[in-house]
Amino acid sequence: MFSAKKTSIFPGFGLSLGYTIVYLSLIVLIPLSAVIIKSTSMTLPAFFDAVTAPRVLASYRLSFGMALLAGLINTFFGLLLAWSLVRYTFIGKNLIDALIDLPFALPTAVTGIALAALYSKNGWIGSSIEPLGIKIAFTPWGVLIALIFIGLPFVVRTVQPILEEIELELEEAAASLGASRWQTFKRVVFPILTPALLTGFALAFARAVGEYGSVIFIAGNIPMVSEITPLMIITKLEQYDYAGATAIASVMLLISLLLLFAINGLQSWTAKRTGRSR
Numbered sequence: 001m002f003s004a005k006k007t008s009i010f011p012g013f014g015l016s017l018g019y020t021i022v023y024l025s026l027i028v029l030i031p032l033s034a035v036i037i038k039s040t041s042m043t044l045p046a047f048f049d050a051v052t053a054p055r056v057l058a059s060y061r062l063s064f065g066m067a068l069l070a071g072l073i074n075t076f077f078g079l080l081l082a083w084s085l086v087r088y089t090f091i092g093k094n095l096i097d098a099l100i101d102l103p104f105a106l107p108t109a110v111t112g113i114a115l116a117a118l119y120s121k122n123g124w125i126g127s128s129i130e131p132l133g134i135k136i137a138f139t140p141w142g143v144l145i146a147l148i149f150i151g152l153p154f155v156v157r158t159v160q161p162i163l164e165e166i167e168l169e170l171e172e173a174a175a176s177l178g179a180s181r182w183q184t185f186k187r188v189v190f191p192i193l194t195p196a197l198l199t200g201f202a203l204a205f206a207r208a209v210g211e212y213g214s215v216i217f218i219a220g221n222i223p224m225v226s227e228i229t230p231l232m233i234i235t236k237l238e239q240y241d242y243a244g245a246t247a248i249a250s251v252m253l254l255i256s257l258l259l260l261f262a263i264n265g266l267q268s269w270t271a272k273r274t275g276r277s278r
Contacts, residue, residue, distance in 0.1 A: 032253065038246040050247040055223055056232055062140055063229040064255060067208035070147035075201045078155025079193070085156075086163040100157070103150045108213025115146055116218040138220030143228065146214045151204030158200035162193055191270075198267040202260055209256055 039047065050056070084090075085097055103111065119126045119136040126137055136142050166189060174184040212230040219226040229252055236245035 035246050035249050035253065039243065039250045042243045042247060046243075047247050050244045051251045055227070056229075056248060058224045059227050059229040059232045060251075060255075062143060062226065063209060063252075064259075066140060066143045066147055067205050070144055070151055070208050071201045071205040073144075073148055074151045074155045074204045075197055078152055078200060078204075079159055079197060081152075082156045082159040082163055086160060100153050103153050108150070108211070109217070111149060111214035112146065112217030115142070115149065115214065119145065119218060137218055138222065138226060140219075140226050142218040142220070143215055143226060146218050147208040147211060150211055150214055151208050154203035154207060155197070155200035158203065159193060159196045162196040166192055194270045195267050198263055198270065202263040202267070205263070206256065206260060209252070 042050065081096075081100070085093065106114075116137055117123050119142060121127065121130055121137070123137070126135075129136070136145060170188050171184050174188050175181075179187070210230060212228070212234070215228055216231060219228060219231075221227050221231055229248065233245045233248050233252075236242075236248065
C-alpha cells in the first residue's frame, strides 16, 4: 500500500529552517549564552553582591526607568507625527519624513556630542533654560532626551504603514452613524493601531535600554545620579572584572527579556481582540 507524501508548496523547508537555526545560534544565542556561562564562574554571594551594589541598582533604575519613559513619550508623539505624515499634505512634508530616519544614520557619538552642545550651560538651548532653573545636560533628564531622540523613528516607521492601510471608508461609515471624531478614533482607528504601537514601543524601549554612545556625552556619568547600566559594564571591563561585567549584563538581559515578552504577549492579545492576528 502506497501513501502519498504531503509536500509543501515552498521547497527546501528543511534546509531553510536549518540555516535559520544555525544563523540565529551563531549571531544571537551563542553570544548570549556565553555571557550567562561566564557569570556562573562567580559564587552565588559574589554574584549577588555584584548585581545589587548600590551604584549598580541606581544604574538599573536610571536605564530601565528612562527607557520606559522615553518609550511612552515616543509612542505618543510618534503616533502624532505618523498621523500628520499620512493624513495631511503640507510644505516640507518630504523633508520631515526624511529627517525622521536621521537617528538611524547618525553615529551615536555624534548624536551625544550634538545634544551635549545644545543642552549644556553654554549651548543654544541650555543657555536659555538654565537661568530659569532647568538643567538638562549632565542630569537624568539629559539621558531621557537622548533616548527620545534615538527611539522616535522606531515608533513612526512601525505605525506609519498601518495608518496608510486603514481605509477611510471605515471612518466615514462611523461618522455617518453619528460618531464624533474622538469616538471614531477611539473605537475604529485606535484598536487597529494598538498592535503597531506596542511593537514600536517595544523596539524603542529595547534600543533605549542598550544605548551607550549618545548617552554618555550628555549624561555626565555621575555615580548614583546619571550613570547608566551599559557604562557600569564598560567600567567593569576596564577594571578587568569580566565576571562582574557579565553578571550585570546577565541581569540586564533577564529584565529586558521579561519586559519584551510581556509586551509581546500584550501585543498578541490585542491583535486577537481586534481581529488582526499575527
